Amino acid sequence: MAKAEDAAGTPRNPGDQAAPGTGQTGMVPCPACHGSGRQGEAACAECGGTGEVVQIVGDA
Secondary structure (H helix, E strand, O other), rough: OOOEEEEOOOOOOOOOOOOOOOOEEEEEEEOOOOOOEEEEEEEOOOOOOEEEEEOOOOOO
8 A cells, every 4th residue: 555645755654643753743653553553454554554644743
């Protein structure tokens, strides 16, 4: 499954709240698959099968 890209060309998963490496963000377990990277027999669509998504953790 190919990842979508934001306007700057940075790969992103649908569950990402921001681009990877953005200030005040961190990697957290995907809420859709609970960090397993799977939904049934397929890779999780929200995290792209990684089990993690980028979440805003600061008070931006």
